[in-house]
Amino acid sequence: MRLFTPEAMREADRKAVERGYPSLLLMEWAGMKAARVYLELFGKAPALVLAGKGNNGGDGLVLARHLLLEGVGVRVYAAGGQTGDALLALQALLAHGVEVGPLEEASFREGEVVVDALFGTGLKGPLTDFYAELVERVNRAGLPVLALDLPSGLPFSPHVRATATVAFAALKTPHLLQREACGKLYLAEIGLPKPLLEREDLPEVASPEALRPLLPKRPLTAHKGSVGRVGVLGGYKGEGLRYAGAPLLAALGAYRMGAGLVHLVAPEGTPLEPLEAVFHPVPSPTLPPLKAEALAVGMGGGPWGRAWALKALEARLPTVLDADALHPEVAEAYRKAGVPAVLTPHAGEAGRLLGASPEEVAKDPLTAARALAERTGLAVVLKGNPTVVAEGERLSVNPTGNPALATGGTGDVLSGAIAALLAAGLRPFDAARLGVYLHGLAGDLLAEEKGVGLLAREVAEALPRARRLLQEGRVSPAFFPR
Ligand SMILES: NC(=O)C1=CN([C@@H]2O[C@H](COP(=O)(O)OP(=O)(O)OC[C@H]3O[C@@H](n4cnc5c(N)ncnc54)[C@H](OP(=O)(O)O)[C@@H]3O)[C@@H](O)[C@H]2O)[C@@H](O)CC1
Ligand SMILES: [K+]
Numbered sequence: 411m412r413l414f415t416p417e418a419m420r421e422a423d424r425k426a427v428e429r430g431y432p433s434l435l436l437m438e439w440a441g442m443k444a445a446r447v448y449l450e451l452f453g454k455a456p457a458l459v460l461a462g463k464g465n466n467g468g469d470g471l472v473l474a475r476h477l478l479l480e481g482v483g484v485r486v487y488a489a490g491g492q493t494g495d496a497l498l499a500l501q502a503l504l505a506h507g508v509e510v511g512p513l514e515e516a517s518f519r520e521g522e523v524v525v526d527a528l529f530g531t532g533l534k535g536p537l538t539d540f541y542a543e544l545v546e547r548v549n550r551a552g553l554p555v556l557a558l559d560l561p562s563g564l565p566f567s568p569h570v571r572a573t574a575t576v577a578f579a580a581l582k583t584p585h586l587l588q589r590e591a592c593g594k595l596y597l598a599e600i601g602l603p604k605p606l607l608e609r610e611d612l613p614e615v616a617s618p619e620a621l622r623p624l625l626p627k628r629p630l631t632a633h634k635g636s637v638g639r640v641g642v643l644g645g646y647k648g649e650g651l652r653y654a655g656a657p658l659l660a661a662l663g664a665y666r667m668g669a670g671l672v673h674l675v676a677p678e679g680t681p682l683e684p685l686e687a688v689f690h691p692v693p694s695p696t697l698p699p700l701k702a703e704a705l706a707v708g709m710g711g712g713p714w715g716r717a718w719a720l721k722a723l724e725a726r727l728p729t730v731l732d733a734d735a736l737h738p739e740v741a742e743a744y745r746k747a748g749v750p751a752v753l754t755p756h757a758g759e760a761g762r763l764l765g766a767s768p769e770e771v772a773k774d775p776l777t778a779a780r781a782l783a784e785r786t787g788l789a790v791v792l793k794g795n796p797t798v799v800a801e802g803e804r805l806s807v808n809p810t811g812n813p814a815l816a817t818g819g820t821g822d823v824l825s826g827a828i829a830a831l832l833a834a835g836l837r838p839f840d841a842a843r844l845g846v847y848l849h850g851l852a853g854d855l856l857a858e859e860k861g862v863g864l865l866a867r868e869v870a871e872a873l874p875r876a877r878r879l880l881q882e883g884r885v886s887p888a889f890f891p892r
Pocket of ligand 2 (some may be wrong): 561
């Protein structure tokens with residue numbers, strides 16, 4: 411599944427029509443599928459449909475007709491001046507005897523659900539005047555809002571803040587970069603010819619179908635030395651400070667992602683946990699002899715982070731570089747040595763590596779992740795909402811995860827988990843996107859059960875469950891194709 415820009419989506423629509431596909435069918439499916447989502451979410455609650463004059467408005471008029479046929483009360487207000495398919499959609503609705511009032515007269519009533527069909531991918535700039543006010547009124551009304559294709563106004567402000575959004579044909583960048591405005595996200599297939607959606611040049615949205623085949627197989631003859639051993643190097647002890655938990659959490663993450671054995675190289679005095687690890691207490695960053703296929707380095711390293719990373723490089727093993735190991739000269743040393751590595755910065759660390767502010771990075775994580783991958787020649791996991799994985803020209807945007815994961819140590823668990831996948835033989839880009847997806851899914855499972863207040867170790871504990879759901883094809887996606 412690819413992440414479209416609004417322009418790329420319009421191009422696909424246009425190409426479908428050039429191939430002879432009747433665009434009215436696309437609109438009919440869009441409105442009908444959106445009506446289905448409406449019924450599922452809001453049952454027979456009456457609808458207030460606000461329709462613009464373009465095709466997004468046309469989708470809303472189709473939806474109104476389908477809701478009417480299902481026995482849902484509809485009040486419809488539309489901009490004037492429809493042409494083409496939108497005009498046909500209007501005529502079809504009028505033929506059912508529905509009154510369509512002018513948008514200027516739209517009023518909000520308690521108990522109604524607002525259907526936002528004002529603007530979709532055709533919006534050319536920020537809303538002003540009447541439409542800016544209308545959008546603010548929608549937001550102030552305090553009613554549930556179902557947005558068709560995009561909450562109107564996105565990617566600019568002001569924009570509608572929706573309870574749920576039905577994206578048509580494909581997800582578009584605002585769906586993932588401005589997810590807050592979209593509410594619950596649904597993806598509706600509307601009959602667009604498949605080849606038009608297969609755009610290798612666009613970023614991937616990580617999906618269960620694409621990731622399942624990457625899961626390392628475990629043959630009957632497996633033993634702990636054959637399924638991937640991980641070395642974790644991190645922690646700091648000095649100047650009255652001790653960071654001890656981070657490497658332990660990485661070790662847990664690695665085991666829970668299926669590592670056969672985890673070596674824990676950490677400062678003397680670090681608790682001997684998890685019990686299952688092989689311990690190498692050291693006075694300062696060193697690389698003891700150990701049998702491993704991949705490393706996770708830097709967690710809780712504090713001022714030792716850089717030294718851990720440069721020592722670890724001597725092993726010449728695929729390595730996850732996290733937190734205090736994330737320095738430009740470390741990345742450069744790995745690139746020069748040709749050692750495959752995955753960098754796992756958050757926006758602040760990525761900003762440090764790129765010479766940009768955390769805000770700039772967070773505002774456009776796709777561009778930042780690609781720039782960092784290009785600059786370092788390594789795979790990059792840019793952690794955030796959404797987390798973006800980049801390597802060379804490839805970009806993968808992760809749809810799993812939630813704000814409950816914003817708690818100390820979850821990043822350490824992720825590093826260990828990715829290292830376990832590297833140790834099992836996955837390539838850096840694949841280990842990164844699979845690890846990120848499962849880590850986010852584990853967080854989603856927990857958030858559903860417990861809400862906010864998770865512990866990082868619980869996220870590690872939930873990894874096997876996430877993995878099994880993916881393995882068995884039972885992931886209920888954050889948004890689902892129907
Ligand atoms: N094409 C297809 O095959 C399919 C498309 N589908 C649906 O169509 C949607 C795209 O439809 P679209 O291209 O008609 O654009 P849309 O979002 O309705 O807005 C256009 C209107 O906005 C106006 N406008 C623009 N900027 C503005 C501004 N800043 N402030 C104020 N007004 C502004 C612009 O005015 P104009 O510039 O033309 O005067 C025009 O009137 C897409 O999201 C999906 O829902 C589906 O049915 C599937 C098949
Ligand atoms: K809309």
